[in-house]
Amino acid sequence: MARVTIKDIALAANVSPMTVSNVINARASKASPETIERINEAIRTLGYQPNLSARALASNASRLIGVVVPFTEDQNQLLLDNPFYAEVVSGIESALRARGYFMMLSGLGETSNEVDALAQWNVDALIAIGIYREGLFERLRKRHLPTLLVDSYLTDDHVHHLRVADDQAARRATEHLIAHGHRRIALVTGAVRDGGVIEQRLAGYRLALDAAGIAFDPDLVLAGSVTFDWGIDAADQLVARRATAAFCTADLIAAGVLTGLHQRNIDIPGDVSVLGFDNLPVSRMVYPALSTVDQTILAKGKLAGDIVLDMLEGRKPPRETLLDARIIERQSVGPVPK
Amino acid sequence: MARVTIKDIALAANVSPMTVSNVINARASKASPETIERINEAIRTLGYQPNLSARALASNASRLIGVVVPFTEDQNQLLLDNPFYAEVVSGIESALRARGYFMMLSGLGETSNEVDALAQWNVDALIAIGIYREGLFERLRKRHLPTLLVDSYLTDDHVHHLRVADDQAARRATEHLIAHGHRRIALVTGAVRDGGVIEQRLAGYRLALDAAGIAFDPDLVLAGSVTFDWGIDAADQLVARRATAAFCTADLIAAGVLTGLHQRNIDIPGDVSVLGFDNLPVSRMVYPALSTVDQTILAKGKLAGDIVLDMLEGRKPPRETLLDARIIERQSVGPVPK
DNA sequence: CTGAAAGCGCTTACAG
DNA sequence: CTGAAAGCGCTTACAG
Numbered sequence: 279m280a281r282v283t284i285k286d287i288a289l290a291a292n293v294s295p296m297t298v299s300n301v302i303n304a305r306a307s308k309a310s311p312e313t314i315e316r317i318n319e320a321i322r323t324l325g326y327q328p329n330l331s332a333r334a335l336a337s338n339a340s341r342l343i344g345v346v347v348p349f350t351e352d353q354n355q356l357l358l359d360n361p362f363y364a365e366v367v368s369g370i371e372s373a374l375r376a377r378g379y380f381m382m383l384s385g386l387g388e389t390s391n392e393v394d395a396l397a398q399w400n401v402d403a404l405i406a407i408g409i410y411r412e413g414l415f416e417r418l419r420k421r422h423l424p425t426l427l428v429d430s431y432l433t434d435d436h437v438h439h440l441r442v443a444d445d446q447a448a449r450r451a452t453e454h455l456i457a458h459g460h461r462r463i464a465l466v467t468g469a470v471r472d473g474g475v476i477e478q479r480l481a482g483y484r485l486a487l488d489a490a491g492i493a494f495d496p497d498l499v500l501a502g503s504v505t506f507d508w509g510i511d512a513a514d515q516l517v518a519r520r521a522t523a524a525f526c527t528a529d530l531i532a533a534g535v536l537t538g539l540h541q542r543n544i545d546i547p548g549d550v551s552v553l554g555f556d557n558l559p560v561s562r563m564v565y566p567a568l569s570t571v572d573q574t575i576l577a578k579g580k581l582a583g584d585i586v587l588d589m590l591e592g593r594k595p596p597r598e599t600l601l602d603a604r605i606i607e608r609q610s611v612g613p614v615p616k
Numbered sequence: 617m618a619r620v621t622i623k624d625i626a627l628a629a630n631v632s633p634m635t636v637s638n639v640i641n642a643r644a645s646k647a648s649p650e651t652i653e654r655i656n657e658a659i660r661t662l663g664y665q666p667n668l669s670a671r672a673l674a675s676n677a678s679r680l681i682g683v684v685v686p687f688t689e690d691q692n693q694l695l696l697d698n699p700f701y702a703e704v705v706s707g708i709e710s711a712l713r714a715r716g717y718f719m720m721l722s723g724l725g726e727t728s729n730e731v732d733a734l735a736q737w738n739v740d741a742l743i744a745i746g747i748y749r750e751g752l753f754e755r756l757r758k759r760h761l762p763t764l765l766v767d768s769y770l771t772d773d774h775v776h777h778l779r780v781a782d783d784q785a786a787r788r789a790t791e792h793l794i795a796h797g798h799r800r801i802a803l804v805t806g807a808v809r810d811g812g813v814i815e816q817r818l819a820g821y822r823l824a825l826d827a828a829g830i831a832f833d834p835d836l837v838l839a840g841s842v843t844f845d846w847g848i849d850a851a852d853q854l855v856a857r858r859a860t861a862a863f864c865t866a867d868l869i870a871a872g873v874l875t876g877l878h879q880r881n882i883d884i885p886g887d888v889s890v891l892g893f894d895n896l897p898v899s900r901m902v903y904p905a906l907s908t909v910d911q912t913i914l915a916k917g918k919l920a921g922d923i924v925l926d927m928l929e930g931r932k933p934p935r936e937t938l939l940d941a942r943i944i945e946r947q948s949v950g951p952v953p954k
Numbered sequence: 955c956t957g958a959a960a961g962c963g964c965t966t967a968c969a970g
Numbered sequence: 971c972t973g974a975a976a977g978c979g980c981t982t983a984c985a986g
Contacts, residue, residue: 283963294973299965310971330736331672332963335978340669361897364702371723380733383721385709395718398668506901533901540903559699563844563871565878565903621979632957637981648955670979673962 282324290320302328334400341379343586344396344404344423345370346386348414360504360530361558362575366407366428369579377587386414393417403586406430412473424589428582432473438589439598440582442573444475447603448482448527451553451571454605455523456490459614460551463487464521466512466531468504476501479527479555502531509534510541517542522550522614529554529561529570536564536610547612557606566609573603620662628658640666672738679717681924682734682742682761683708684724686752698842698868699896700913704745704766707917715925724752731755741924744768750811764924766916770811776927777936778920780911782813785941786820789863789891789909792943794828797952798861798889801825804850804873805865806842814839817865817893840869847872848879855880860888860952867892867899867908874902874948885950895944904947911941 284302288295293313301309301317309317320326334340347363367383374381382401384392386409393414396404403424409415415432418425426438455463465483470476480499487494500515502508509531516524516535526532532554536546544550546566554561554570561568578601588595622640626633631651639647639655647655658664672678685701709719720739722730724747731752734742741762747753753770756763764776793801803821808814818837825832838853840846847869854862854873864870870892874884882888884904892899892908899906916939926933 281963285963295963296965296974297972300972303965313971327732327736329673329738329963331669331678331738332978333965334669335667335673335980336963336965338965338978361699361702364699371721375723375730380737381721383709383719385713392713394665398665399718400667400669506897537901537903537905559844560898560901563875563898564901565875567875619979623979633979634958634981635956638956641981651955667979670962671981673964674979674981676962676981 281329282326283329284326286324287317287320287326290324291316293317338400340400340402342382342399342401343370343374343379343583344393344399344401345381345383346392346396346404346406346409347383348408349385349387360528361560362528362530362556363407365558365575366579366582369576369581370405370583371579373580373583374587377583379583379587393421397421397423402590405582405586408475415473424586426582426586426589428578429475430473431475431478438585438595440578440585440601441475441599442578442601442603444478445482445485447555447571447573448479448525449486450482450603451525451555451605452483452486453490454569455525455551455553455611456486456492458523458551458611460523461490461492461614462495462498462519462521462523463492464498464500464512464516464519464524465527466500466502466509466516466524466535467527468502468508468531470501476527483525504528504530506530506534506537509536510538513538513542513544516550517544523553523611524550525553525555527555529556529558529568532568532570532610533560533564536566536568546610549615551611551614553605553611561606561608569608569611570606571603572606573601577601619667620664621667622664624662625655625658625664628662629654631655676738678738678740680720680737680739681708681712681717681921682731682737682739683719683721684730684734684742684744684747685721686746687723687725698866699898700866700868700894701745703896703913704917704920707914707919708743708921709917711918711921712925715921717921717925731759735759735761740928743920743924746813762924762927764920764927766920767813768811769813769816776923776933778916778923778939779813779937780916780939780941782816783820783823785893785909785911786817786863786865787824788820788941789893789943790821790824791828792907793861793863793889793891793949794824794830796861796889796949799828799830799952800833800836800857800859800861801830802836802838802850802854802857802859802862803865804838804840804847804854804862804869806840806846806869808839814865821863842866842868844868844872844875847874848876851876851880851882854888855882861891861949862888863891863893865893867894867896867906870906870908870948871898871902874904874906884948887953889949889952891943891949899944899946907946907949908944909941910944911939915939 284295284298287298386392405426407428428440500512554568557570557572561570585595622633622636625636724730743764745766766778838850892906895908895910899908923933
């Protein structure tokens with residue numbers, strides 16, 4: 279039982295292989311209704327499955343989209359430490375699947391060449407999530423692949439962008455805390471990097487402070503990494519610096535802050551208010567339930583998929599797509615203690 | 617700048633394309649050191665990248681592994697609702713990448729034919745996670761693809777298995793609760809299905825009860841779904857049925873139970889003890905930190921990748937691989953209240 | 955140690 | 971509306 283090919287179908291339906299190809303690819307008006315019916319019948323009875331490698335080779339288009347997610351060298355896996363990635367990827371996958379494309383997912387290290395690997399499969403386009411390192415970016419731009427950068431501020435004429443309006447979102451978040459009477463508001467965050475998302479959020483935070491006439495205190499910016507453990511550590515400094523509220527630029531960090539605060543028997547939000555960012559599922563699971571900035575991650579992923587396919591199908595989506603974020607009020611933010 | 621092919625290399629190095637092919641594929645002893653050096657030089661300067669579609673077509677092997685994760689029809693995305701999948705997939709991806717294979721990831725619905733899609737790409741093998749439905753299984757077995765089932769008890773001669781020793785793990789978990797003096801121990805779980813993992817855990821739970829001389833009470837088995845929300849609801853019944861401890865067959869459920877209990881001002885573990893299963897990252901983030909059964913998910917994913925590649929490379933791994941699970945003690949389990 | 959030839963399963967101009 | 975031919979970029983026996 280060798281693989282059934284287009285030739286077998288052609289034989290069975292009494293046409294040439296090329297007519298079969300035309301019918302399969304729905305190039306209408308290229309075959310009579312009867313021919314089409316005969317061919318489809320043959321496809322059904324013989325159980326024909328197109329060979330996509332062959333198609334990709336011949337047509338120079340693969341219907342394959344490469345998705346790269348950064349990972350750090352020391353922990354060699356992706357998705358894991360931040361559920362954010364899982365959710366974006368999930369959104370992308372469903373958007374692609376809905377439109378008949380396939381996803382090739384790869385982690386992307388600092389030095390290695392996973393992008394090359396994807397290129398070898400002739401992916402039609404690339405979606406890169408959270409790329410900020412210039413080096414990687416250079417590597418990406420060398421291939422003239424249609425590329426969508428999610429959550430990156432690196433600029434280039436040949437690249438499309440999708441992100442939330444980070445400065446605005448951070449500004450609103452900070453204002454939310456100010457509206458509850460807080461003035462000593464810490465920003466707990468990952469590393470601030472050029473071209474990264476956190477830089478923008480820091481700017482939004484400062485804008486809100488300025489507008490409220492609160493002096494910016496660099497000691498209140500606690501930059502570490504986007505991890506639960508960093509949040510636990512940051513709780514110490516929060517207390518030491520007498521902050522009454524913490525705006526965390528990731529729910530993962532916020533969850534850590536909550537845990538760190540519990541360990542010191544500090545009441546949330548009685549003593550300290552905590553606001554997150556992302557609205558990950560985990561934000562509902564912690565105690566107290568975390569107030570956070572919703573960035574509709576899943577929708578973002580789907581949109582990423584759709585934008586990239588629009589690019590491929592010549593629908594010229596805008597170079598930059600900005601998503602709105604809104605605050606979800608739960609139990610972790612309250613009025614400033616007297 | 618057309619694509620540089622094997623021919624270009626051959627031309628530049630003054631050999632035939634087939635020698636280039638031999639060198640690229642490291643078929644040793646097939647070329648003199650000088651030839652090899654000349655070819656590699658040409659590859660470097662011309663920036664040659666093999667076309668994997670062409671290779672797959674010609675060699676009838678793709679180095680592509682299909683990974684399918686079930687999703688439910690109503691919510692059309694994968695990974696999302698259970699971080700467990702994200703972590704397994706992450707493990708698989710890194711194992712495959714380390715050995716030069718690629719992962720093709722797809723959601724798998726009840727009725728749809730994503731497996732067909734993967735087959736069209738000529739994946740060399742399939743890893744299916746959490747497949748229990750007979751229908752799907754039939755579809756899988758029809759293709760004579762090497763297949764590894766993760767967390768499934770469906771049996772078939774042509775399939776390999778990887779899972780934790782669920783009955784044993786559940787038994788030990790229940791015994792852990794019994795050792796703390798509990799006798800009214802609820803089992804909070806997803807739907808119990810033939811060929812599913814939960815069936816086995818239920819069996820282990822009963823074994824532990826029997827061994828301790830505790831009568832099995834069907835009212836104490838709370839079966840819903842593997843979700844946070846189900847956990848919240850289950851908390852009500854826990855109270856109504858006067859359970860002093862809950863063994864949850866997933867951390868996600870346990871997180872919900874914690875939240876539901878908090879809403880009723882029930883102290884954990886003072887009034888009710890809660891034990892989870894999985895040791896997801898979230899189990900550290902909830903309050904109190906969740907005692908749980910560690911099933912080393914990431915390692916499991918890596919192992920899944922390695923087993924499948926061993927199969928492909930003719931190393932004949934055992935048909936069934938069983939993982940051990942151990943209990944991680946944190947703060948959610950305590951002595952039975954007097 | 956190296957090569958000429960055929961073929962993997964498709965699609966793409968080009969004809970008719 | 972349909973077909974014969976060439977080609978996509980590789981690999982695989984088979985020779986020498």
